[in-house]
Amino acid sequence: MATDATPKFKKPDLLPVPQPPDFHPEITVAPSHDGLHFWQFMIAGSIAGSVEHLAMFPVDTIKTRMQALGSCPIKSAGVRQALGSILRTEGPAGLYRGIGAMGLGAGPAHAVYFSVYEFCKKAFSGGNPNNSAAHAVSGVCATVASDAVFTPMDVVKQRLQLSDSPYKGVLDCVTRVLREEGFRAFYASYRTTVLMNAPFTAVHFATYEATKRGLMEISPESASDERLVVHATAGAAAGALGAAITTPLDVVKTQLQCQGVCGCDRFISGSISDVIRTIVKKDGYSGLTRGWMPRMLFHAPAAAICWSTYEAGKSFFQELNTGSNSNSTT
Template identity: 30%
Template sequence: MKENVESSGGSATITPSQQIMASSAGALLTSLFVTPLDVVKIRLQAQSKPFSKGKCFVYCNGLMDHLCVCVNGNSKAWYKAPGHFRGTTDAFVKIIRNEGLRSLWSGLPPTLVMAIPATAIYFTCYDQLRDVLIPIMGGNAESASVVAGATARFGSATLISPLELIRTKMQSRPLSYKELRLCIQSSVAKDGWLSLWKGLGPTVLRDVPFSAMYWFNYELGKKWLCQRYNTPEATFTIHFMAGAASGSIASVLTLPFDVVKTRRQIEVGELEVFNNSQKRSTSTWRVMNTIMAENGFKGLFAGLIPRLIKVAPACAIMISTYEFGKKFFRKLNSEQQLKTL
C-alpha cells in the first residue's frame, strides 16, 4: 500500500515503512527535546512535596505518558534526592552543575520504548486513512483529517494500552520476565483479557478529541499560513507554526481529561506498589466530580501552563520533523524513479 501525496505537493509516493521511519525520527527528536522539561518539572514538584519511597508520579513527554516509581536513595532511581531550586532556570543550572548534563535526560529509555512505536503507528495510520477519506469526502481535507486523526489515535491507544499496563507493573516493583508473565496470566485468569486494557477509557476520552482537534486546526492553520505567505507548498516553518498552534488549542480543550488520567495513573500505581486492595473510583465522570469537589472547577485545568510549555513544542517538532522526513523520502524515491527510466 502506497501513500497518495498529492495533498502534500509531491508527485512521487512514499511507502508506509518510510512513513514509519519519518515518524520515528520525529518521536526521537521530540523526546530528546522535551525530557529535560519534565525532569525539571518533577524536581520542582518534589522539593515542594517530596515523593515518599514507592510513591508514583507521572512523566509525560508530550506524546506518551509514563508512570514511574520513586525509590529515594537508590542510584538507579528516576531522579536523585530533591534539591533546593528557586525556579526553572535555577533548577536547570544547579542540576547540570551538581549532577551533570546527562541527568536532564533521566528516564529517556522508557520514554523511547513507548513513544516511538506508538507515534509510528499513529502517524502512519493517520496518513493512510486521510488519503483514503479525502476522495470519499469530496476533497474536504479538514473533515478527512478529523475522522482519520480520531480513528488513528483510538487504534494506536488501544494497541499500546497493554504495553502501558505491563510497563506499569514492571516499574512498580522489580519483576523478572517469568514473574511478569505469571502476573499477567493471573490477571487474565481472574478478570479476563479485557484486564489488559485497564485505564483505556480516560486515555481515549483525552487523546481521541485531542487528535481530532489537532489535525483539523493543523490543516486549517497550514492552509491559512500558505495563503498568508503566498507559497504553494508548506515549508518547514509553516509546519512548525501550525503544529504548535493546533497543539496548544487541543491541549487547553482536553486538559480536564488529562488531569483525570493523571490521577487514575497515580491510583493504579499506588495499588500496584502498596498492594492496596481498596477500590478506587473507576468512572471518569466520578473522578471529575471528586476533583471539582476538592479543588473547584479550576482543578480540572491544573497544570495548564506546564502542559502548554511541553505539548506545544512537542507537537511542533513532531509534525515538522515528520513532514521533513516525508519530503526527504519523496525526493529520494523521485530520483530513483528517474534513474530507472
Template identity: 30%
Template sequence: MMSCEEKETGSYGITTFQQVVSSCCGAVLTSILVTPLDVVKVRLQAQSNPSLKGKSFLDSDGLTDHVYLYENGTGKTWHKTSGRFTGMLDAFAKIVQREGVKALWSGLPPSLAVSVPTTVIYFTCYDQLRDALVYKIEDNDYIPLIAGGIARLFSATIISPVEMIRTRMQSRRLTYTQLLACISTNVANNGWLSLWKGWGPTVLRDVPFSALYWYNYEYFKMSLCKKSSLHEPTFLIIFSSGAAAGSIAATLTLPFDVIKTHRQTELWELDVTRSPQKTSASVWEVMKRIVVENGFTGLFTGIIPRLTKIAPACAIMISTYEYGKTFFRRLNKDKDMKNY
C-alpha cells in the same frame, strides 16, 4: 481539507516504511527535547492529589505517553522529594537542586521503548487513513478530524497492554519471570480485558486531542500556504501550525488529562500500597471530586507547563515528520528520474 503540498504533488509518493522512519525520528527527538517539561507538568498535577504518593501513572502530550512514579521511586523513576512547588520555574529549580539535572529526564529510556512504536503507528495510520478517506468523503474539511481520531483510537488500543506492563515494571523491580507470573495471575483472575484497564480515560483524553490537533494543523498549514502563495509549506509554516494546533487541543482537553492523571493512581493500588482492591471511580466521579476539593480551576491544573510543553512537542514532532517525508519524497523522485 487538502494541504497545499498535497495539491502540488498529488500524493505522498513515499512508502509506508519511509513514513515509519520519519515518525520514528520525530518521536525520539521530541521525547528527548520535551521530557523535562513533561516531568515538571506532571509533578505540578501530582501534588494537587495527595493519593498520588508512591504510585505510578501515565502522562501524555497527545503524541507520546510517559510513565512516572511520584514518590519513593527506584531506578530511573523519580526519587523522594518534599515540599510543594509554587510554579513551573520553582519546580524546575527544586527538581535540579534536590535530584540533579538527570531527574528532568526521568524514565526516558522506558518511555522511548513505548512512545516510539506508539507514534509510528499513530502517524502512519493517520496518513494512510487520510489518503483513503479523500476518495470516500466529499467534504475534505473533516477528513483530518476523522482520521486523527480513528488513528489515535487504534494506536491507543494496541499499545494499552504494553503500557500497563511498563507501568508495573517501573512501579516495582521485577524480573521478567516475575513479571510474566504476575501478568498470568492477573489475567487468570480478571480476564484478558484487565490488560486494557485504564483504556477508557486514555481514549477519552487522547482521541479528542488528536482529532482537534490534526483538524487545526491541516487548516493552519493550508491557510498559511495560501496567504504566502506557496505550493509547499516551509519549515516555519509547519512548525507554527503544529504549535498552534497543539496548544488549542491541549487547552480544550486539559480536564481529561488531569482526570487521567488522578485516575491512573488506582490502576496498581493493590500492588503498590498492598491495600484491599477498590472499585475504580468513574470519570465523572473523579471530575466531581476534583471540583469539590480544588474548585473548577482544579480541572486545569498545570495548564501553563502543559501549554509550554505541548507547543514545542507538537511543533518538533510534526516538523521532523514532515521534513522526513519531504526528504524521502525527493529521494524517490531523484531515483525515478535516474531510472527514467
C-alpha cells in the same frame, strides 16, 4: 474583466483558445507527498514521535508531578515551584526518570499514528486536500490505534516519573505491575486516553491542516517547498489548542495510571466520573486544570518538532522515490 464585456465589444471571428481538461489557472498548493509507501510513513512518523517526546520529556515530567495529587512534595500548581522542587530533591536526573519507557513506546506508537492517519486521510478526503472533516476523522482513527500501542508504556513512564517512585526501572515496573495488579492495569486508562486524545487529535489535525493552508496562502512563495517555519508554526498552534481543551481528561488519565503509587488514590471502579468526583472533592474544580501550563508548554513545541520532522522525513522519501523511478526509466 473579460467576463463583464458587452456583446458589442466581442469579435465573433475570434474563437476562444481551447484549454486542456486538467488546466487550472489558480496557484497550486505544495505537493501532498502522495505515493509514499506505507512503511515510509511509518518510519517518518516513528522518528518524528521519538524526537518530539524525548526532546520535551522534562516538561512532561513536571506535568505528571503536578497532576498526580498526593504523590509528590509539590503542593503548588506553579511550574516554577514544581521545577524547583524536582531540582532540589532529585537534581536534573529527576526530570528524566522514565525516559526509557518513553523511548520504547513513542517510536512504534507514532509509526502507527501517522501511517493510519495518512491511510485514512486518503480514504476519507475524496481527493479534496482541504477537507477538514476528513482530517479530523482520520486523526481520531489514528489516535485510537496508536493509543493501544502506547498506553502500557505510558503507564510505566508516568509511574517512574513520580517522586519517590518504588520502581527501579522499566523492567522492574513492568514485572511488578503484572505480578501485583495484572495485565489490565496497563490499560486502566485506555478508555480515558481515547476519550481525551480523540478530540485532541481531531482539533490538532484540523487546526494543523487549516493553519498550514492559511500560512501558505499568506506567503505563496513558500508553497513550492513547504518551508520549515510553516510546519513548525502550524504544529505549535495545533498542539497548544488541543492541549488546552483536553487538560481535564489528561488529569484523569494521570490519576488512573498512577493510582496506588506514591500516595495516589486508588479507584475501585476506575470510571471517569469517579475520578473526577475524587479530584473535585480533594482539590476543587481547579484540580481538573492542574498541569495545563506545562501541558501547553509541552505540546506547542512538541507538535512543532514532530510535524517538522515528519514532513522532512516525507520529503526525504519522496525525493528518494523520485530518484529511484528516474533511475529505473533510464
